[in-house]
Amino acid sequence: MSEAPVLIAGAGIGGLTAALSLHAAGIDALVLESSRDIRPLGVGMNLLPHGVRELTELGLGDDLAELGVATAEHHFCDSAGNQLFTEPRGLAQGYHWPQYSLHRGELQLLLLERVRQRLGPDAVRTGMRLLDFTEHPGTVRVRVQDRARDADETLEGTALIGADGLHSTVRSRLHPQEGPLSWSGQRMWRGTTVMQQPFLTGRSMVVASDGTASLVAYPIGRDRVNWVCLVRIAEPGPLPADGAVTAADDHREGRLNDALAHYDGWSIDWLDVPELLKNSDHILEYPMVDREPLPAWGRGRVTLLGDAAHPMYPAGANGASQAVLDARVLAHELAQAGDDTPAGLAAYEHARLDATAGVVLAGRAMERAAGPAMLDRDRLAQIMDFYRKMADSEVAELNARPSLTVPRTGS
Template structure:
């Protein structure tokens, strides 16, 4: 049936995080107009801490016309520096544009990034297409010609009260509802809670004078005690300051402990610094004094470091998983948000290929299976690589071979071995420079799709 006389397929998205919002924008760019996003939270705010977005994902965002927004809110990462717990340098490598990529790497506040994506969704797709306080609760589907999938929702803020939209039907349902995904729980009812690593993360942000290049990431310590810091605010940078996102990591459960149940925590509540700051006494790396960063931070939040075992299937008929719902991984290698963004682009490409024939039996299901086949194997490999410390393995090797420190890292880890760790991880994670730059040149025209709509979008935002 010709496209112009075929009703638009309605795409339902559960979850308005980075994965869900980017999926909506990628689908819109691919020609879809009937898109609805359902979010469990009753209100979306700039809550959160820092994340990194690798060039492979920044390229996708550039092609969606979002690079100017990223430059406004984020910091273009210049370098990544690894140190021992004694402050001895292990490895320094340029990142993003400084490493010869045609697009930058960004360090950014997760909440601000989410709000930027949300604003773009409201402008391009419609404010009325984002439904808050709608937690995904179940689904039913038919797979015959002209079939559909119906998603059911509840009001999390008041479960006894019916959601404004208790259910909606569409051609496909994308579940991007996080590591504790309700959809995944329905598909894998015996899986249980996320898998706890035995390590806890404490996170905070504090403004201070810039350090090193002003756009430097610092990684220090070893697998069971680590400190990470990097600036995340473009606005602070333009004022000559640095909003430093920091992460303190400690093992709180013994290695080999068979109990993988995560401890109960509430990542929205401030926790006392006395819980973790003692072991970082005297740490100083890259000009940063770790304990001073901790003590000068007003609010600190606690996160158990968890992931999930890879599964062999994401797509079930007209339903598929995306982002953390599909492949929750340890926050090692700066890959969580990046992989969700790549998911979004891949899914949009597969569905765009059937936009003219979507009403035929099996067409939507086939597209979702092709998305799964393209993305499940590489993300499963990253999950497992991160369990082996990913690029952070350089820290562990230095600690194991020279626990009391060293004068020259090459006396501890040969140069070739050291550099191969990062190169191997880039290949696994899909952000090798040559591949990213080749794609950047081939797709450089795509961001221009949104240039002509900027004035119209600005008017729309002011009048809605």
């Protein structure tokens, strides 16, 4: 067992999964979270079969089944509800693992609870804002601000994993010359609405479009439906430095009327879109952004994971699943490398860098090919097939791939 733990910046889905994965391989981990209180923020999300497999192998399969809805199909239609294309999902698609739709914050709290159960109550330190890091022979020193005490502290680890999200401090230190976020030109509004009457199969994800505005809606359990409105207002390009689209997180309060204006006249008889939006408990707004894939994530004993490494459009609903897969590969490669931590991190980056770049570019291509194509059955089928292949999530490949679980190297 290492004398110093692997330090993980960020207690999101990727960071917490990394802690569980490292612990399962017998490697000590300590999670540093900037927020002083981890609350179930955000709205709905999807966990694809490759993400579900990894969490199931960490012993969370029953938890996921209780927490989420096993998505049966993706149903594409126009703004009048006319079916354009359907695609089975999860088990119905032939995977050995389901696809789950669930609340992001509830999944985060589940992972947090399991980390504290397995690694100990002090395995996640909240209110610890990462300020900087320096590498030294055999260690990395991380300077953090303890927000509760308003005092700086230096911690030592065998490695530092930047799982600190879209606005990653670790990434900014590793790549200080990187430019602004890349904006798709689309604004997004998201919310959750309680609906007693399910639509379609009750386990359907609906993707509806009029060629300009789109809506995604799916159940996430406890009679809740997650919805996303997507409207293009500009051409793709760098995120503007000012204006209404600068908030790139999911905690900016949105205005109902701004979203409703784009769905006037929609008439789906099995889903009242205006009522769906009006009855949401709250609305979040943010731009759809990603970043150009990096030629390298880290160096030496420092690397990136999840959104800090490869922020991507929500097309394909793959962000959380890719973060989970990052975490599992990270633990696998570090365990395989033994005491040579830099070699383990290099192997992790080699395994995941190009794979995640493909997912980022596939999501970008999928979004930019949308619009009027969303009303063309044949084009829709081509787009979905292209994304699946680029995202490297084909059924047979996942079902046949060996497990990433490694024997524990310590106690």
